[in-house]
Amino acid sequence: MVSAVAGGILDLAYPAVGWWPLAFVGVGLSLVALIGRGVWSGLLVGMVFGASFYLIHIMWITRYLGVVPWFALAGLETIFMGVGSILIVLAYRLLPRVFPGRWAQLIGLPLLIAGLWTARELFIDSWPYTGFPWARLGMSQSESPLAHLASWVGVAGLTFLMVAFTAAVIEWLRRGAWRDARTAAPAVVTAALLVLIPAFPTTPSGEMRVGAVQGNGPSGYFDERDRNAVLNAQLAASAPLIGEDVDVVLWPEGGIDSDPLANESTAAVLNAFSERVEAPLIVNAATTRGDDTFNTSMLWIASEGAVQLHDKANPVPMGEYVPDRWFFEKLAPDLIGLIQREYTPGTNPPLFDLDGVGIGLAICFDVIYDDVIWEAARGGAEVYMFQTNNADFRNTDENLQQLAFARMRAIETGRSVVNLSTVGTSQVIAPDGQTIDALPADEPGAMLTEVPLRTGITPAVIVGPWVKFFLGWGSLAALIALGIAARVSSRRTTKTPTPEGAGVTQMR
Incomplete structure (x- = not known):
């Protein structure tokens, strides 16, 4: 029961509710439910926690596709949560056995628990296929005063510190050590790290005048539409930008119905609009090159066409x-048959160079993949422009959850983010996570915004891969070492002298 409640409470920390302190409550209850468990009961309790969380958190999948994909994805993540909970159960059992001292358990145990929680999260983030890093604990803090810490240690590091603090409080209470004020030090120090460290400062480098257009066209997978209906909706919503001083016009993912690289009439429309607005365009469409189909963002300049391309790195399985x-069609042929297009993963950098200004890119769900974001920052991005199409998830939590990820990326990299959807939620977000400009959801409109540019690389971008490596593999290695040490210690303590007392020992 406790683990089931924990999952529901943890979901409330994320948008649309967004009560971020409840993340600590959900984590705390889930850990308390695992203390003292055996392996199999820990698996069951962890799965109950995972099911109660994921079935609520990704309910938006049912908007068009029904319950089968919802149960399939939530079920897979539930299994992973359960298996990962076994590691936490073993940590609670082994560390006190190997290191029975009070301070080892007040300091070492919370760090190990936090590391194993993060390792479980990193595994879910990357497997199977490209993983599903949608529900990372650190992402729940996008609008909290703790989000700034992501600029130092990344989202994985923030997850680690949140769990470490929660586990440290639990251990302090379990040990009944409140009579000695010193024993609160691990929890207090971790809390100080979470609250007191300021965001890493990046350097202002000017502004860019961005026109971001939310066409609100019929861009959903199952929307009925005439030929070029989405393109025409984007053009109509872009009309207020004509005659304005604009550095670049941004359209969302799927803002064009046909491939402008192959369709001359579509290319002519883009050329004409770029000439009228007197600015380059960043647009997106499905493109075909050879035998491969890509989800492609293009830097389009009048009379020159697509001068730079970026293909989505992680198409959604x-x-x-x-x-x-061949395998999944046997399980659900009607459902799998709906997915006709087969996108190929892109390999070109998520970065455009616009007159010397680096523009970092992420197409739709690529916003949740660290490597895409970090590659652009290391490549010289001074601002990010995220293009997405949320039309299949209108009136659900999906678009608000994705917006939270975009907000966290702004804070993590110290860069402004223009997050643009076909139907909303579209916002311009400052490097500190504050909203600069916004459009109402489900309405056509255009933002014309002076977007701050920044240079300088945050520590999260530099050390983020190493943080993930050491928290993931290092925690697993530490648990294995504890297991070996506990086994050796158990063998030693079970040896007793024989009655003859000749120094020979026997195993009980």
Whole structure:
């Protein structure tokens, strides 16, 4: 029961509710439910926690696709949560056995628990296929005073510190050590790290005048539409930008119905609009090159066409392509048959150079993948422009959850983010996470915004891969070492002298 309640409470920390302190409550209850468990009961309790969280958190999947994908994805993540909970159960059992001292348990145990929680999260983030890093604990803090810490240690590091603090409080209470004020030091120090360290400062480098257009066209997968209906909706919503002083016009993912690289009439429309607005365009469409189809963002300049391309690095399994289609078609042929297009992962950098200004890119769900964001920052991005199409998830939590990820990326990299959707939620976000400009959801409109540019690389971008490596593999290595030490210690303590007392020992 405690673990089931914990999952529901943890979900409330994320948008649309967004009560971020409840993340600590959910984590705390889930850990308390695992203390003292055996392996199999820990697996069961962890799965109950995972199911109660994921079935609520990703309910938006049912908007068009029904319950089968919802149960399939939530069920897979539930299994991973359960298996990862076994590691936490073993940590609670082994560390006190190997290191029975009070301070080892007040300091070492919370750090190990936090590391194993993060390792479980990192595994879910990367497997199977490209993983599903949608519900990372650190992302729940996008509008909290703790988000700034992501600029130093990344989202994985923030997850680690949140769990470490929660586990430290639990250990302090369990040990009944409140009579000695010193024993509160691990929890207090971790809390100080969470609250007192300021965001890493990046350097202002000017501004860019961005026109971001939310066409609100019929861009959903199942929307009925005439030819070029989405393109025409984008053009109509862009009309207020004509005659304005604009550095670049941004359209969302799927803002064009046809491939402008192959369709001359579509290319002519983009050329004409770029000439009228007197600015380059950043647009997106499905493109075909050779035998491959890509989800492609293009830097389009009048009379020159697409001068730079970026293809989505992580197409969504079961959404934009079907891995092992032969297998899954046997399980759900009607559902898999709906996914006709097979996108190929892109390999070109998520970065455009616009007159010397680096523009970092992430197409839709690529915003949740660290490597895409970090590559752009290391490549010289001074601002990010995220293009997405949330039309299939209108009136659900999905678009608000994705907006939270965009906000966290702004804070993590110290860069402004223009997060633009076909139907909303579209916002311009400052490097500190504050909203600069916004459009109402489900309405056509255009933002014309002076977007701050920044240079300088945050520590999260530099050390983020190493933080993930050491928290993930280091925690697993530490648990294995504890297991070996506990086994050796157990063998030693079970040896007793024989009655003859000749120094020979026997195993009980």
